[in-house]
Amino acid sequence: MQQQSYSWVPLFPERASSFAWEVDALYFYLVAISVFFTVLIVATIFYFAIRYREKEKFKSGAEIHGSLLLETTWTAIPFVIAMTIFLGGAIVYYNQYRPPKDAMEIYVVGKQWMWKMQHPTGQREINELHVPVNTKIKLIMTTEDVLHDFYIPAFRTKADVVPGRYTTLWFEATKPGKYHLYCAEYCGLNHSGMGGWIYVMEKEDYERWLAGNVSNQTPAEAGKELFEAKLGCASCHQQNDQGRGPTLVGLFGKEVKLANGQKVIANEEYIRNSILNPQGQIVEGYQPIMPTFKGQVTEEQLVALVAYIKSLGTQPQSNTMTASN
Ligand code: HEC
Ligand SMILES: [Cu+2]
Known part of the structure; x- marks a missing residue:
């Protein structure tokens, strides 16, 4: 059940939440655009350097005057590209930062240097969080001391945890497994050790886990x-x-x-x-x-x-x- 889930390329963590693919798609789109233009510009530099090299001393090139077609094209294409990036980012952001109303609510309190979680049924955990698969989970988070940041790479989501206020983060895990939890905001001496594991379990396993753990008070x-x-x-x-x-x-x-x-x-x-x-x-x-x-x-x-x-x-x-x- 709780197999270790690592992906074979360490650069790309497992994709284990409902919106992980959206984040990846946007990321790959940005990389593709950057690679395309980098190659295009570098290739053009070399081509022009050779094609228009100085063949005759002191010769000046032909004058070029405005071209409406050219100017419209190089305005329109970047505009369309910029808008697709903006739209993609807005859609991903909208999905990630609007928790659904029917989500299961878990309270999280950060503290130098640990994460304290409490389930709606009362079970408490430190640096570990057990959640059922295919279920919408909303975390309501705050901190007892300084700024922290709750980060689960496999879910492609993170949110600052801010002193004096509540922030929320939501996800729906899609694959049972064990996933890294990190603090992604430098928060003092043991920041690097402030992390843990998210255990995504089949629903029956989660029920069994809940039953097997003392729930003090809800x-x-x-x-x-x-x-x-x-x-x-x-x-x-x-x-x-x-x-x-x-x-x-x-x-x-x-x-x-x-x-x-x-x-x-x-x-x-x-x-x-x-x-x-x-x-x-x-x-x-x-x-x-x-x-x-x-x-x-x-x-x-x-x-x-x-x-x-x-x-x-x-x-x-x-x-x-x-x-x-
Ligand atoms: C001495 C009486 C008193 C005590 C004790 C008291 N409150 Fe209040 N509380 C009030 C009054 C009067 C208001 C309305 C005026 C205001 O907003 O301050 C209020 C407002 C509130 C509101 C906003 C209510 C609204 O309708 O918007 C909340 C929430 C609240 N109190 C929670 C608490 C909690 C929790 C405690 C205990 C930790 C507590 N109060 C203790 C008198 C009290
Ligand atoms: Cu921290």
Whole structure:
């Protein structure tokens, strides 16, 4: 099952995700264009150097005046080539950086020098991530210290993991196997050792793996405990709007009206900011009495709180994300 999968040319890692071929196609297209023009230009230089070499001392060449045909051609051809490169890049980017809504969500917290992952069912892993094949996976990532970058060459995807915010990355692995995971952002002394393995498993094997690993609490359960007991959020945020703070039921994905008239979508980032910097975005109709929890919660606890608030219900995002499907 977990065979080592290396490709025989070390330059080209295995192609193991649904969009790996798109990235490769674009790359080979760029290489082909570069090779074509390099050869053309070098060959022309040599040809002209020989063909128009000096045969007679002090002879000057015939004057050439403008040619509309020539100028149009050498404008149009590069334009078309540049546009195909732009379009190819835009399509690949669009596919890679718009996670599908039905993806399985895994939380990732980077730290000097390790990757901590948590499955929606609660299982935790360090520097290893087991995922089912042919399944859309979305990673919601942040870091406890400095900038890192989550990079899986075989999936042809990577994304910066930035302190103070969430970034996402998604993929659908297409081949069971064991693939390298790297940190692709220089992050200090042991940066080169900050990596691990992604294990892509058949769905039944993944289920078996999940069952065989202790799942402490799911992120949402851990968040509930923090919310109700440890951090006392529930003393202000209740199931209805009777509390001193707004109810958080059904908040995720909803449009929130702020006291300054702005409207924002309650996504992961917004919830995170509401906890760390409540004064930054005050909900309309409420007093700015929520204390900041900055310094009191770790990134993993924040992730748990976000997961809990998400589990309180979501609103359709159709009004804001019409272009995404
Ligand atoms: C002292 C009461 C109080 C406590 C404790 C409190 N909050 Fe709040 N919270 C508020 C108030 C009031 C608002 C609305 C005003 C604002 O945006 O700051 C709010 C806003 C929010 C929002 C934005 C809600 C929306 O509708 O957009 C979130 C999310 C939130 N709080 C989460 C939490 C979490 C998580 C905790 C615990 C870690 C917590 N709060 C603790 C009073 C509180
Ligand atoms: Cu790193």
